[in-house]
Amino acid sequence: MSPLLGMTMNWLQLLKQLLGQRYHLPSNWLPLLALLISCIFIVVCVANGVSIAIALIFVWLIMAYALNQSGYDWSTLIDFSKKGAFSASIVIQIFLLIGWLTSMWQASGTIPTIISVGLSFLEPSLFVVCAFLLPALVSGLLGTSLGTVGTIGLVLIIIAKAGGIPADMVAGAIIAGAYVGDRNSPLSSSASLVAALTHTSVPRNIGPMFMNSLPALLVSIVLYTALSFMYPLETAESNLTEQIASTFTMTPMLWIPVAIVVALLPFKLSIRWPIGLSALAASVLAYLYQGHSVLELINMSFWGFTLPVDNPLSTIIHGGGIKVMAEPAVSIFVACAISGMLDGVGFWSSVRQLLEHAQTRSDIFVANVILSIITGGIGCSQSIATVMTHSIMRITYAKHKIQDKDVMLDFENTGIVLAPMIPWNIAAMIPTVMMDTSLTGYIPFAFYLYLLPLFHWYQLRKRSM
Numbered sequence: 313m314s315p316l317l318g319m320t321m322n323w324l325q326l327l328k329q330l331l332g333q334r335y336h337l338p339s340n341w342l343p344l345l346a347l348l349i350s351c352i353f354i355v356v357c358v359a360n361g362v363s364i365a366i367a368l369i370f371v372w373l374i375m376a377y378a379l380n381q382s383g384y385d386w387s388t389l390i391d392f393s394k395k396g397a398f399s400a401s402i403v404i405q406i407f408l409l410i411g412w413l414t415s416m417w418q419a420s421g422t423i424p425t426i427i428s429v430g431l432s433f434l435e436p437s438l439f440v441v442c443a444f445l446l447p448a449l450v451s452g453l454l455g456t457s458l459g460t461v462g463t464i465g466l467v468l469i470i471i472a473k474a475g476g477i478p479a480d481m482v483a484g485a486i487i488a489g490a491y492v493g494d495r496n497s498p499l500s501s502s503a504s505l506v507a508a509l510t511h512t513s514v515p516r517n518i519g520p521m522f523m524n525s526l527p528a529l530l531v532s533i534v535l536y537t538a539l540s541f542m543y544p545l546e547t548a549e550s551n552l553t554e555q556i557a558s559t560f561t562m563t564p565m566l567w568i569p570v571a572i573v574v575a576l577l578p579f580k581l582s583i584r585w586p587i588g589l590s591a592l593a594a595s596v597l598a599y600l601y602q603g604h605s606v607l608e609l610i611n612m613s614f615w616g617f618t619l620p621v622d623n624p625l626s627t628i629i630h631g632g633g634i635k636v637m638a639e640p641a642v643s644i645f646v647a648c649a650i651s652g653m654l655d656g657v658g659f660w661s662s663v664r665q666l667l668e669h670a671q672t673r674s675d676i677f678v679a680n681v682i683l684s685i686i687t688g689g690i691g692c693s694q695s696i697a698t699v700m701t702h703s704i705m706r707i708t709y710a711k712h713k714i715q716d717k718d719v720m721l722d723f724e725n726t727g728i729v730l731a732p733m734i735p736w737n738i739a740a741m742i743p744t745v746m747m748d749t750s751l752t753g754y755i756p757f758a759f760y761l762y763l764l765p766l767f768h769w770y771q772l773r774k775r776s777m
Contacts, residue, residue, distance in 0.1 A: 346378030396652015414632030451493025484757025
């Protein structure tokens with residue numbers, strides 16, 4: 313046991329003795345105190361660059377200890393944790409496959425091709441709206457917001473800074489655009505997580521998700537277009553396309569991995585099949601066209617794709633690999649274990665009693681919004697916020713007999729898009745750090761992220777009138 317964990321548990325035991333003797337406290341006060349300490353612990357870990365997976369393992373130990381001191385035996389707590397953790401098995405498989413897919417798409421030249429084609433549509437007089445639409449297109453193809461920001465987003469912010477456009481404004485457009493795809497892409501790990509939690513399927517969710525987001529998307533485009541006219545780009549010079557062409561062998565064949573995903577979507581297959589087959593096709597293309605050996609491809613599959621440090625693209629086109637997705641996979645596993653343990657002992661019962669006051673459909677959605685913001689701030693992760701909020705609210709949705717597809721839309725319109733609005737959440741912190749912009753300055757310009765919940769709430773409220 314680490315000194316920090318031991319000290320935390322000693323403090324919990326001391327507080328239990330002192331406060332328990334002096335005050336008549338509710339029976340579940342010690343777990344509530346442990347949760348508060350856990351929240352502070354997570355925020356401190358994130359602020360100091362400690363892995364969220366490691367932080368969550370400590371949180372499980374703290375919460376399990378507090379529950380054990382409240383009368384639950386260890387075997388029961390472990391059983392509840394196992395049940396919650398193994399519910400995430402499919403999502404973890406998808407996370408790891410996406411890591412493989414991302415590295416192979418880069419090694420094959422598919423991602424560089426997408427960036428090159430995207431930049432060809434760049435119009436200086438409409439730069440801000442392009443900074444929204446291009447990341448939306450790329451993230452829709454890649455299924456990753458962070459990967460999009462780290463590639464086309466990094467290019468766009470560099471051009472914006474050189475062209476005299478406020479960096480925070482462009483950062484807001486880029487982050488909002490990146491989460492358009494993160495929410496709507498069939499390759500998105502968050503879409504897979506929500507589908508698994510709500511007992512729906514990603515291919516069937518794509519259409520309803522897109523149609524539901526259309527009003528927010530259109531209004532965002534109008535707003536970014538207006539900003540484009542107010543802040544035109546002074547220069548759009550960039551030799552990135554030439555650098556890509558000189559680094560990778562460009563051929564229409566590099567679109568095959570994308571075509572595989574699109575072609576397989578209409579079929580009733582697990583999303584693991586399109587991702588896996590696309591990654592396999594990309595690895596073959598990397599071997600045939602980019603000259604990578606089988607051993608190099610195996611290495612990239614695990615550790616991610618890299619270019620020589622003297623290559624100008626090395627800071628833009630890199631990453632992916634199973635290793636990159638290992639931490640999110642462990643985080644989801646442990647978060648689900650914590651959620652299962654708390655759910656099993658009835659920890660959320662008092663919160664669910666408050667949810668009984670939500671009678672209308674729009675009230676239930678507002679409760680989801682509030683809980684998603686709280687859990688997103690506590691868990692500092694988009695996925696953890698979704699898992700924890702679902703654990704609390706699933707009984708409320710079932711009680712009101714709300715259909716799975718509607719539950720899915722509620723979660724896609726809360727934790728998935730609200731997490732990037734919390735500055736210390738990983739979903740927001742990593743993009744702003746990568747682009748070297750303000751941790752909070754982008755928020756007013758990330759229109760899509762807050763228009764989407766507002767429009768969804770309005771639709772629900774109007775429907776219940």
